[in-house]
Amino acid sequence: MSGAATIRTTGVVVALASEAKALVSRNVQPECVTPLADGAALWLSGMGQAAAQRAAHGLIDAGAKALAIFGVAGALDARLRNGTLFCPECILDDNGRDYATDARWRTHLVQRLAATTQLPHANGSLLSVQTPLLTALAKTAAHERYATLAVDMESAAVAAVARERDLPFVCVRAIVDEVDDTVPLALHDSVDAWGRPRPLGLIAALCRHPSLWADLPRLYSRMQGATLALRTVAEATGPTLGWRA
Numbered sequence: 573m574s575g576a577a578t579i580r581t582t583g584v585v586v587a588l589a590s591e592a593k594a595l596v597s598r599n600v601q602p603e604c605v606t607p608l609a610d611g612a613a614l615w616l617s618g619m620g621q622a623a624a625q626r627a628a629h630g631l632i633d634a635g636a637k638a639l640a641i642f643g644v645a646g647a648l649d650a651r652l653r654n655g656t657l658f659c660p661e662c663i664l665d666d667n668g669r670d671y672a673t674d675a676r677w678r679t680h681l682v683q684r685l686a687a688t689t690q691l692p693h694a695n696g697s698l699l700s701v702q703t704p705l706l707t708a709l710a711k712t713a714a715h716e717r718y719a720t721l722a723v724d725m726e727s728a729a730v731a732a733v734a735r736e737r738d739l740p741f742v743c744v745r746a747i748v749d750e751v752d753d754t755v756p757l758a759l760h761d762s763v764d765a766w767g768r769p770r771p772l773g774l775i776a777a778l779c780r781h782p783s784l785w786a787d788l789p790r791l792y793s794r795m796q797g798a799t800l801a802l803r804t805v806a807e808a809t810g811p812t813l814g815w816r817a
Contacts, residue, residue: 580611582812583631584640585730587619588767590795591643594802595811602766603627605634608811617726618765621702624726628733638677638740638815641730642805644798645698645722645745646705646753648715655797656747657691657805658722660698663731663743666718670697671731674740681742681814688808691801696721698743700728706755715751722747744813746801748794756784759791 586592592600595614600606603626606614613634617627628639645658652658659682663671685693699720705711714723727743734741749755758781762773778784805813 578605578607579613579631579635580637581817582612582638582640582815583628583634583636584608584612584614584642584811584813585617585624585627585631585726586614586643587617587624587726588643589616590767590799591802592616594799595642595806605630610810610812612811616766619767620725620765621700621729623765624729625733628730632733632737632739636739637817638674638742639730639734640742640744640813640815641727642744642802642813643724643726643746644748644795644802645724646711646749647721647747647751648699648711648723649721650751652694652721652747652750653692654747654750654794655691655801657685657693657801658696658698658745658747659693660696660722660743660745662697663727664697664699664718664720665728666699666701669728669732671728671735671741673731673742677740677742677815680816681744681809684809684814685805689804691804694721698727698745699723701725704755704760706757706760708752708754711751740815742813742815744805746798746805748798753790753794755791756781756787759784759787
């Protein structure tokens with residue numbers, strides 16, 4: 573569903589279908605406005621900067637008064653463990669551009685989480701890249717180069733649109749893979765843009781690389797830990813993610 577009057581408060585960009593389920597129990601259609609309570613709305617964008625940029629513009633066109641990016645991120649610092657919440661003060665892209673999140677909104681959000689949850693949380697900067705960092709070596713190199721604590725693929729694109737349109741912006745991430753975790757490329761390539769398994773691709777990958785069977789329980793557990801943290805955020809802050817006009 574979409575429409576110019578759909579959103580009165582926060583427009584939330586999520587890349588993955590599993591992330592969307594932390595905010596809404598029903599199935600969400602990709603690349604359109606999904607209304608939430610309290611005048612908020614969600615847009616399931618798919619992975620990557622171009623998809624996130626389209627989502628941000630779509631939410632604004634539907635009336636969003638503030639923008640948020642919500643979902644999982646990979647750790648670049650060993651102190652960030654699976655399930656840690658990360659609400660960065662700054663987003664850095666891999667071209668060196670930086671974007672500050674809205675200080676008042678972020679402070680209110682972090683205070684709300686500290687008062688209502690027992691989840692660990694971290695402060696610092698987030699790196700937003702064009703291609704995923706799947707190995708411990710790649711993540712360690714990014715940390716040394718950029719001095720950021722975590723990494724994703726969408727936040728800088730949404731932050732850039734928020735700056736362009738002069739709207740408040742906040743980023744809420746839960747750590748999924750830790751810095752020493754490797755995500756096998758064959759498994760990464762067996763999901764679609766929204767993180768949903770491609771059954772035939774997954775079966776083919778497991779047949780070609782039987783050792784991947786051993787990785788599935790760990791990856792499933794990591795995603796469960798991160799999505800549980802995201803559900804806790806949604807319960808604590810509501811669908812507006814704590815934004816107040």
